[in-house]
Amino acid sequence: MSRADRGAMLAVTGRLPPRAVLWLGALLVLAAFVAGSARGAYAIAPGQLWTVLANALSGGDASSTEHLVFMNIRLPRLVLGIAAGAGLGLAGALMQGLFRNPLADPGLVGISSGAALAAGATIVLGSWWFPDLPRTLGSWTLVAMAFLGGIGVTLGVYALAQGNGGTHIGLMLLAGVAVNALAGAGLGFLNFIATDEQLRNIQFWLLGSLGGARWSAVALVGTIVLIAGCAGLASATALNAIALGEAQAAMLGVDVEHVKRSVILATALAVGAVTATTGIIGFVGLIAPHWVRLVAGPDHRVVLPGSALLGAALVLAADVVARTVMAPAELPLGVLTAAIGVPMFLFMLRHFRGRI
């Protein structure tokens, strides 16, 4: 492509080149990371961050309060925020690409609430029926159950939405409404029979928080999101072809069923793992891909990594606000993302009303 051609394309569509978009995304993540490092219940000046980081890398003085706060509390939280945001942003972009619809979102089709219901059931019923299980498996039982709950709902909704000529997006969203309602009712029942302590635990799932970050959980979620990310990125060009419709993509040699399977598995893995450790963080998967497409265009080779970066930046930024706006109390993260996401979703509903 000649320089003039490229200039013409920019002029017509007003898009940024892919590399610029990815750099911009990385810069946003970095900015949110620095803000998130410095602010919180115990303030660490940005200048001190370098000292702490240098000490951590060189194995120097590791006894200062700054160091302890940063390495044990704040850093795992930040890394979890990056993994969670990247996983949710990527999952949203994958689902929207696969279903050829900008309104698809892991939360809207019920994956997150399936995970929350499974987690709630584990918290309340698990302690009755399997009182020894938590002691043997620790909090991993909860994570595993939430993960399975998310995957189960994904597969169920996907199977339900299969019709002649592929997956029906309207059915997906309606199935999501049904799953969300069922999860709501189930959680209501669990709330009714739960003890006070169990109630508080359940609330954690419904509102989302990075507060539970421990290095072991962070490593697990990070790894799963990374694997899902690789699987997702491998499908990027195929997803571009699928924008023509599944039948046309097949005529171009795309193995549509294979792409579907790997994309759905990647989504279920990422969202399941993230929700299992952070609870429900809504709407990040919906709005991150949308914003990336606005500035970069719809090519999935940009939209997928771009959404992961923007999702990470969004979750980190929301977490900074959550930690500081009512300090020392913490605002639930899901409240913030919903406050940004819902108006955005309503706007998109109106904008895309012809395509649902």
Place this chain on the structure above:
Amino acid sequence: MLRCREAGARAGRKALVSGVNLALQPGRLTAIVGPNGAGKSTLLSLLSGQRRPDAGEVRLDGTSLAAHAPADLALRRAVVPQESAVAFDFTVREVAELGRFPHRRRPSRDEAGIVAQALEATTVAALAGRIFNTLSGGEKARVHLARALAQLWEPLPGGATRWLLLDEPTAALDLAHQHQAMRLVRRWAHGQGVGVVAVLHDLNLALRYADDVLVLAGGQVRSNGPAAEVLTPELIGDAWGVHCQAITSEGGVPQCVFA
């Protein structure tokens, strides 16, 4: 050679097409015509491999379509759908570039040049930077044709035949672009040796541009052969129930006047 032997397809108990025997030659333009519901699009989807025959078989160069790997098949046959919405705001150039998807493992030296020439060939080069979904129906049809041409752009090694399958390529086009598109695909057939199969409704376009015409009625082949021999007033009256008068145009091309 693209060959059907007793090929049939059904939806539930209803036969859409049945007992189709035909041998299509590369380097020729074949028009599939017939009344609504005759099974034209179904036959095209059997030929493209989009649909597996419920009876009989379709063979490409001696091998059953089902036995060709989808990725190999995509190198040698392109399909232009009747209508095709594209999700998201892809530009015209990006849509045409998708035609090069099958070639991504072994790209040509000038991928961008191929896409640009394909857009040029269907006279949509000026729209390259526009968002596909904002185009008119006729412009969209020409972009899809450009995408299919980009897919089949270069001759294949080893004498493998190339096929361009078009489902009503002229339906959304104005008069000038109908003729331009038909001239273009005929040039691809005669000049490049590509086998072109087009579902057409306009019998005069078929008479003017097609080498062969296949008439479908009620899911079966009614007649098949050189255009002027097949599309007689008797057959047209029989198959469509429309009275027609055969005339000869200035250039000596047989045409029909309907009354």
